[in-house]
Amino acid sequence: MEPIDEILTEAEALELPTEPMRLNMGPSHPAMHGTIRMVLDLDGETILNVDVQPGYLHRGFEKSCERGTYVQVYPYADRLNYVSPMLNNVGFSLACEKLLGIEVPERCAYYRVILGELSRICDHFTCNGASAMELGAFTPFLWLLKVRDWIWDILEKETGARMTHSFGRIGGMAAPPTPGFKEDVRAILPEIRKVIGEAEGLLLKNRIFLDRTQGIGKISQERALALGVTGPMLRSTGVAYDVRKDHPYSLYDRFDFDVPVGTDGDNWDRFMVRMEEIRQSMRIIEQALEQMPDEGPINVDDPRIMLPEKREVYDTIEATIAHFKLVMEGMKPPKGRVYSFTEAGNGELGFYIVSDGSGTPYRVRVRPPCWYNLQASREMLIGDMIADIVPTFGSVNMIGGECDR
Amino acid sequence: MSQKVVAKLEKELGDAILAKDDFRGDDEVTVDLKSWVKAAQFLKEDPDCAMDMFGDLTAVDWPEREAEGEARFDLVLYLRSVEKKHRIFVRTRVADGKEAPTLSEVWPGANWAEREVYDMFGIEFKDHPDMRRILMYEEFEGWPLRKDYPIDKAQPLVEYRDADDTLKLPPFGIEEGQPFGRIDWEGRLEGIGEQVSPSIGLQTGERRALSDSEIAEEQSAELDKRTAESHKPEEAGASAPSEGE
Numbered sequence: 060m061e062p063i064d065e066i067l068t069e070a071e072a073l074e075l076p077t078e079p080m081r082l083n084m085g086p087s088h089p090a091m092h093g094t095i096r097m098v099l100d101l102d103g104e105t106i107l108n109v110d111v112q113p114g115y116l117h118r119g120f121e122k123s124c125e126r127g128t129y130v131q132v133y134p135y136a137d138r139l140n141y142v143s144p145m146l147n148n149v150g151f152s153l154a155c156e157k158l159l160g161i162e163v164p165e166r167c168a169y170y171r172v173i174l175g176e177l178s179r180i181c182d183h184f185t186c187n188g189a190s191a192m193e194l195g196a197f198t199p200f201l202w203l204l205k206v207r208d209w210i211w212d213i214l215e216k217e218t219g220a221r222m223t224h225s226f227g228r229i230g231g232m233a234a235p236p237t238p239g240f241k242e243d244v245r246a247i248l249p250e251i252r253k254v255i256g257e258a259e260g261l262l263l264k265n266r267i268f269l270d271r272t273q274g275i276g277k278i279s280q281e282r283a284l285a286l287g288v289t290g291p292m293l294r295s296t297g298v299a300y301d302v303r304k305d306h307p308y309s310l311y312d313r314f315d316f317d318v319p320v321g322t323d324g325d326n327w328d329r330f331m332v333r334m335e336e337i338r339q340s341m342r343i344i345e346q347a348l349e350q351m352p353d354e355g356p357i358n359v360d361d362p363r364i365m366l367p368e369k370r371e372v373y374d375t376i377e378a379t380i381a382h383f384k385l386v387m388e389g390m391k392p393p394k395g396r397v398y399s400f401t402e403a404g405n406g407e408l409g410f411y412i413v414s415d416g417s418g419t420p421y422r423v424r425v426r427p428p429c430w431y432n433l434q435a436s437r438e439m440l441i442g443d444m445i446a447d448i449v450p451t452f453g454s455v456n457m458i459g460g461e462c463d464r
Numbered sequence: 465m466s467q468k469v470v471a472k473l474e475k476e477l478g479d480a481i482l483a484k485d486d487f488r489g490d491d492e493v494t495v496d497l498k499s500w501v502k503a504a505q506f507l508k509e510d511p512d513c514a515m516d517m518f519g520d521l522t523a524v525d526w527p528e529r530e531a532e533g534e535a536r537f538d539l540v541l542y543l544r545s546v547e548k549k550h551r552i553f554v555r556t557r558v559a560d561g562k563e564a565p566t567l568s569e570v571w572p573g574a575n576w577a578e579r580e581v582y583d584m585f586g587i588e589f590k591d592h593p594d595m596r597r598i599l600m601y602e603e604f605e606g607w608p609l610r611k612d613y614p615i616d617k618a619q620p621l622v623e624y625r626d627a628d629d630t631l632k633l634p635p636f637g638i639e640e641g642q643p644f645g646r647i648d649w650e651g652r653l654e655g656i657g658e659q660v661s662p663s664i665g666l667q668t669g670e671r672r673a674l675s676d677s678e679i680a681e682e683q684s685a686e687l688d689k690r691t692a693e694s695h696k697p698e699e700a701g702a703s704a705p706s707e708g709e
Binding site for chain 1: 487492516518519522525540542546571573576577580584597600615647
């Protein structure tokens with residue numbers, strides 16, 4: 060190899076022939092959130108084209124749903140977005156309840172709202188913390204994950220599991236709230252506020268963080284809508300579309316909260332929208348704690364849908380039969396199809412369920428928010444530098460379980 | 465919720481609308497496959513509909529419809545209007561082996577959705593810019609979300625290592641272990657009506673729920689048969705396999 064000629068003039072250097080380089084990033088790369096492969100065409104460090112290839116975590120969720128009863132979908136639904144499994148549980152419960160045409164008791168609805176919003180806080184903290192860490196800011200990551208652990212402690216106390224709870228049921232929840240539930244949640248809310256302030260204090264005036272997020276990974280409002288982008292990513296472009304506000308499901312029309320929007324649709328806006336949403340979630344939780352009744356049923360009173368009390372199963376023949384029928388055949392909704400959508404951590408999580416009247420779902424289609432957000436990431440990456448993939452991809456918050464199903 | 469949109473679409477397309485449905489408040493319009501793109505275009509561009517947000521595109525497989533001479537697949541499109549806050553489902557029917565027109569010209573978001581439908585159901589989209597598999601790998605054979613694709617089918621297209629010291633075992637075959645699915649689609653499509661779980665058979669009306677007297681009759685008949693068999697001296701050895709039944 061010849062030594063590099065150091066006396067090239069600028070004009071000569073510009074005439075050096077270059078050709079685009081093809082580079083594989085992933086599927087297993089330390090800076091990638093999930094297992095995903097990107098085939099990049101590079102001109103120097105500028106990205107000319109990128110082929111995003113998902114599918115490395117495909118487990119056949121939709122196929123698996125067609126094999127069991129409706130309740131047996133819950134463990135799979137947990138694993139869609141494993142950062143905020145409770146939101147998936149609630150989303151699937153609401154879809155089944157819409158299919159059945161029932162509504163859960165008020166106390167259960169409040170319980171779901173509180174647990175769901177706690178999960179959303181987890182989701183946003185994980186996303187923002189990890190994005191910051193990938194840019195070299197390790198301390199905010201640790202601080203934010205500290206909060207996630209506090210929330211997981213509460214969820215563990217309520218559900219028995221830290222991550223994959225499988226806690227939702229059709230027409231209710233697996234268990235009523237524990238006696239100290241409200242106090243536990245009230246105790247951590249001020250602590251969370253403190254941590255947000257601390258983390259923002261470290262990041263928001265950091266030159267490196269600003270340079271690597273502001274104006275990077277931009278997407279326009281029209282393109283975002285046409286590509287089906289939802290959630291914080293859509294709101295960062297200035298569209299105030301939040302399912303909780305636009306199509307209030309459950310009890311969300313009773314709470315007073317704001318929908319934060321950005322202006323540019325860049326990494327910075329996405330970061331800030333998520334941070335503000337955490338504050339809004341806490342507002343919702345505070346109001347829900349205030350309004351939630353301490354007494355009352357959690358589950359709907361219908362033996363065709365809910366499992367009977369264990370004690371009754373042992374003592375009475377009716378409950379034994381009901382239990383057997385529900386376990387062996389499952390809940391049987393009427394024929395038809397419904398689409399029920401909720402606001403999950405990354406956007407609109409929809410369940411399209413087709414029922415043929417039997418105890419097994421005929422088809423369960425998940426509209427994963429990540430799928431469309433990831434599709435849009437191609438346009439966001441083209442034209443940026445290769446180093447910008449890390450913060451952009453981090454703020455898209457692609458969750459493999461949900462995207463690849 | 466979006467009755468106005470349905471009425472407008474009906475006026476625009478006329479005969480091309482095959483059915484309407486509003487089960488649980490989800491308005492759905494079934495259109496002819498020929499008007500699929502036209503309907504999508506209209507919904508996007510009409511100022512009263514203004515469906516500016518692409519929601520979702522998916523398919524549903526109805527293999528039993530083929531016997532009735534109807535198209536096998538349903539394509540379902542879900543659209544929203546951010547400004548007007550209404551949404552609509554548009555459905556069309558595609559026969560097996562037929563191509564569907566692509567919507568990725570109208571909504572770029574349909575690109576990956578159509579690739580997924582192709583990957584999972586094998587419905588090809590005409591003029592799609594990038595018709596490749598997206599979730600499965602290129603070498604994968606078959607269309608996983610079709611009902612006649614067995615849920616427990618394994619495809620080890622990458623061969624397992626044949627080395628002595630590895631502890632890696634191939635996965636269970638279909639005939640091994642407990643059946644995973646509750647519905648035997650292969651049997652159902654062949655008309656055998658075999659169900660993995662008898663309760664499913666009852667549920668779908670393929671098996672009669674036996675009354676107690678009928679069960680008793682069946683059991684006593686079975687018992688008589690067995691005692692008669694075991695008393696035959698020359699077939700004494702043949703009764704051994706019947707124990708394992």
